[in-house]
Amino acid sequence: EVQLVESGGGLVQPGGSLRLSCAVSGFTVRTYDMHWVRQPVGEGLEWVSGFGSAGDAYYRDSVKGRFTISKENAKNSLYLQMNSLSAGDTAIYYCARGGSGWQNRFFDLWGRGTLVTVSS
């Protein structure tokens, strides 16, 4: 079955760190662009970071220097290392796949999400 399963969310204090994981099944993470998208509770979707199939990584401005996206081909997984967290990072974090070829501009598969709460 083709699916994405996120894990690693939880409660963390301001200034703390958290590492999110996305376990991929049904396809190889090596051959697709992969992304993280977040959604503050009750609000809209916000793209966070992407990792291209060519190995390039890119981030929204508000997380640059704090978040690091990575892939591990052997475990067929995607990760998001989040440092210096603040209340504004509180959200459900979704793993998403970019489509094939030119369609890699769009997300064609989503996970169920993992909740990150930054609070003292």
Added chain:
Amino acid sequence: QPVLTQSPSASASLGASVKLTCTLDSGHSAYAIAWHQQQPEKGPRYLMTVYSDGSHNKGDGIPDRFSGSSSGAERYLTISRLQSGDEADYYCQTWGTDIRVFGGGTKLSVL
């Protein structure tokens, strides 16, 4: 970078049709967009990609009741024969230089 504008809410009756709109800013009016559906308490689901020429291609398993179209800078999602399960938030999405962009979403109520 592109900006996508959506109406915050829409409503239609069970069994009727509804057309949701996503508007691209003038500098990106030829861009394609994707539509994603998010039912309550669930992750998003890809519905389709809609191109500037009005063509669209749908994701796996998306019913024929869902279709896409375009006019100028507007991209549309039409849902026919509305069902209660169509009550959801609908987001449009496109891309920019090293970023991805979402519209604010439209909450669809099925009456």
